[in-house]
Amino acid sequence: MTLTVTEKPNATPVAKRSSSKGLGWFFWACTFWVLAVIILAIIAPLLPIDNPNKTFVCQPFSGPSGSHLLGCDDLGRDILSRIIFGSRVSMFVGIVSIGIGLIIGGFLGLISGYNNKKLDTVMNTIANIIISFPTLILLLAIVAVFNHSLIVITLSISFISIPLLFRVIRSATISVANKEFVQAARTMGSSRIRIVFVEILPNITPIIVVYGCLGIGSAIIAEGTLAFLGLSVSLPTPSWGNMIAEGAQSFLRRDFLLTLWPSIMIIMTVVCFNFISQRLEGKFNSGDGAI
Amino acid sequence: MEPTTDSISVENLSVSFKTDRGLLKAVDSVSFSLRKGSILGIVGESGSGKTVLSRTLIRLLPETNLKIEGSIDLFGIKVTSLKQRQLRHLYGSLASIIFQDPLTALNPVMKIKKQIAETLKVASNHNGSNIKKSVIDLLDRVGIPDPKSKSESYPHQLSGGQRQRVMIASAIANSPKLLIADEPTTALDVTIQLQILKLLKELQKQNDMTLIMVTHDLGVVEYICDYVAVMYAGKIVEFGRTEDILSRPLMPYTRALIDSTPSIHRDKSEKLMPIESMIPDPFNLPKGCRFAPRCRHSQTRCLIESPRPTQDAINTSHSYSCFYPLKNEWAVSKANETIATSDE
Ligand SMILES: Nc1ncnc2c1ncn2[C@@H]1O[C@H](COP(=O)(O)OP(=O)(O)O)[C@@H](O)[C@H]1O
Numbered sequence: 001m002t003l004t005v006t007e008k009p010n011a012t013p014v015a016k017r018s019s020s021k022g023l024g025w026f027f028w029a030c031t032f033w034v035l036a037v038i039i040l041a042i043i044a045p046l047l048p049i050d051n052p053n054k055t056f057v058c059q060p061f062s063g064p065s066g067s068h069l070l071g072c073d074d075l076g077r078d079i080l081s082r083i084i085f086g087s088r089v090s091m092f093v094g095i096v097s098i099g100i101g102l103i104i105g106g107f108l109g110l111i112s113g114y115n116n117k118k119l120d121t122v123m124n125t126i127a128n129i130i131i132s133f134p135t136l137i138l139l140l141a142i143v144a145v146f147n148h149s150l151i152v153i154t155l156s157i158s159f160i161s162i163p164l165l166f167r168v169i170r171s172a173t174i175s176v177a178n179k180e181f182v183q184a185a186r187t188m189g190s191s192r193i194r195i196v197f198v199e200i201l202p203n204i205t206p207i208i209v210v211y212g213c214l215g216i217g218s219a220i221i222a223e224g225t226l227a228f229l230g231l232s233v234s235l236p237t238p239s240w241g242n243m244i245a246e247g248a249q250s251f252l253r254r255d256f257l258l259t260l261w262p263s264i265m266i267i268m269t270v271v272c273f274n275f276i277s278q279r280l281e282g283k284f285n286s287g288d289g290a291i
Numbered sequence: 292m293e294p295t296t297d298s299i300s301v302e303n304l305s306v307s308f309k310t311d312r313g314l315l316k317a318v319d320s321v322s323f324s325l326r327k328g329s330i331l332g333i334v335g336e337s338g339s340g341k342t343v344l345s346r347t348l349i350r351l352l353p354e355t356n357l358k359i360e361g362s363i364d365l366f367g368i369k370v371t372s373l374k375q376r377q378l379r380h381l382y383g384s385l386a387s388i389i390f391q392d393p394l395t396a397l398n399p400v401m402k403i404k405k406q407i408a409e410t411l412k413v414a415s416n417h418n419g420s421n422i423k424k425s426v427i428d429l430l431d432r433v434g435i436p437d438p439k440s441k442s443e444s445y446p447h448q449l450s451g452g453q454r455q456r457v458m459i460a461s462a463i464a465n466s467p468k469l470l471i472a473d474e475p476t477t478a479l480d481v482t483i484q485l486q487i488l489k490l491l492k493e494l495q496k497q498n499d500m501t502l503i504m505v506t507h508d509l510g511v512v513e514y515i516c517d518y519v520a521v522m523y524a525g526k527i528v529e530f531g532r533t534e535d536i537l538s539r540p541l542m543p544y545t546r547a548l549i550d551s552t553p554s555i556h557r558d559k560s561e562k563l564m565p566i567e568s569m570i571p572d573p574f575n576l577p578k579g580c581r582f583a584p585r586c587r588h589s590q591t592r593c594l595i596e597s598p599r600p601t602q603d604a605i606n607t608s609h610s611y612s613c614f615y616p617l618k619n620e621w622a623v624s625k626a627n628e629t630i631a632t633s634d635e
């Protein structure tokens with residue numbers, strides 16, 4: 001008895017690794033910028049720069065010069081030093097708040113996305129309720145109820161990011177959970193916990209990275225907004241946001257450089273985070289889901 | 292969950308989806324039973340309910356908006372009355388499934404060795420080095436060349452045939468008593484198809500596994516199956532031993548399937564006969580026999596009344612749902628031919 005096959009072969013060709021189209025020089029420039037800012041923020045106290053809070057190290061409002069590269073502010077403080085120390089606030093708030101948001105929102109999203117209808121409906125409804133509040137008002141309310149220390153600001157931004165990240169990761173989980181290999185894992189007897197953390201989680205890491213970067217950018221903006229309203233870390237501790245506030249509110253006519261430098265920092269850093277996120281997303285989407 | 296009997300039996304099983312357009316009955320009052328260690332083929336055109344039936348046997352379909360009626364008994368375990376959280380114990384050493392497309396059925400970001408190790412861990416009593424060795428052994432058993440280095444690959448680095456072998460290795464890792472294969476060769480190259488079927492047959496023999504083979508290809512059935520269930524629009528319209536069904540089909544639909552399969556229909560003088568028109572819309576099924584509107588032998592009764600499964604008078608293992616079963620020359624001559632060939 002021989003077998004003659006009657007079906008036309010429709011074999012899927014061996015999936016090629018998406019030949020790396022390259023991420024482009026701008027991606028690497030952005031990565032370099034972000035890493036440089038992070039490293040400088042970490043090692044700021046070790047750098048040979050003036051104390052950011054020390055006044056009259058130079059002539060107030062003196063422009064950029066050899067010894068003070070970005071010039072001096074109204075109290076004769078070194079702007080470069082304040083920018084570098086100010087990045088510590090922005091980076092801390094951005095990275096830590098989104099880190100917490102990803103851990104909590106991600107965990108809940110995974111559980112909710114791969115679970116029974118009831119739990120999922122409840123969690124999703126709660127997330128939608130929180131999201132429906134205007135972000136800035138919610139942020140102001142939290143800061144008003146507590147105080148505006150670095151920790152409270154970080155936690156309140158992470159609180160706002162949780163439902164957003166929850167939603168993203170939940171829907172990613174649902175789409176992976178419907179894939180056949182998850183069913184296959186079930187039929188081999190894997191427990192639910194193993195399926196979520198061993199089968200599904202590695203498949204949504206690209207999404208976590210993409211939305212993590214995007215989130216950090218937004219968190220930096222959120223901190224800047226609070227600072228502009230005088231609700232971030234108290235002066236004289238520098239942050240990009242309160243430097244902009246100080247410069248723009250009192251001295252914009254007199255010396256716009258006081259506002260320009262921190263604005264450039266925020267814009268460049270946020271644009272870089274967004275661009276990194278966007279390029280990575282494109283890269284992940286062009287591949288077969290694998291990193 | 293310990294098996295207590297030696298057979299699978301399905302009684303009056305119906306599976307319906309609650310959809311926007313209403314209730315879609317994908318499987319309708321299906322009954323059959325099967326002895327341990329045999330191979331059953333489920334054949335039928337695309338959309339006839341093969342996948343739904345085979346997945347329901349192990350309760351694999353997502354059960355929101357799903358209604359399962361009737362009973363399924365796998366080796367003494369009443370599958371239909373299991374709670375959702377008990378299902379996990381059904382899988383692994385009792386039942387397991389191989390999917391049509393191994394590329395989607397393997398985790399794209401997990402190395403082969405990890406995928407198989409994950410399965411082995413479920414059955415426990417394995418420690419680290421033990422698992423490593425079992426993984427290599429399994430890959431070797433399913434015919435992966437150089438299993439040690441291949442186990443370090445990701446699914447996309449393997450060929451289609453190798454991926455399906457990995458899928459099979461994973462499915463048999465905990466020696467299931469029932470293995471369901473849903474069109475396991477459809478996504479593969481012609482030359483690879485036969486190898487995979489051979490492998491399944493071999494493994495089935497070695498483990499004394501029960502194998503349910505879902506396919507739309509009667510060639511596959513002829514090659515590997517002991518029994519065949521022919522499905523049409525959610526119903527099993529004919530059931531019996533493979534030789535009986537292929538040589539003496541009683542239901543015109545089965546005959547039409549055979550006539551449209553070149554490998555079975557060997558008489559080259561006759562033209563291949565594709566089945567005309569389409570399977571009926573599941574929301575708008577014919578009132579009587581569901582095949583009647585396409586059947587060349589249908590009569591008024593077929594359009595009004597629905598035939599019930601009937602046992603063949605000569606051969607009681609053969610059942611069919613038809614008011615006017617075929618008793619034509621073709622069937623008789625075909626039967627003689629089979630006898631003649633088996634004499635050689
Ligand atoms: N999840 C689902 N929801 C609604 N209808 C479905 C679903 N899955 C399958 N069906 C329907 O059930 C019928 C049988 O499908 P299926 O078992 O996949 O057929 P086969 O495997 O024989 O090609 C089809 O009409 C199909 O549209």
Ligand SMILES: [Mg+2]
Pocket residue numbers: 341342343
């Ligand atoms: Mg199918």
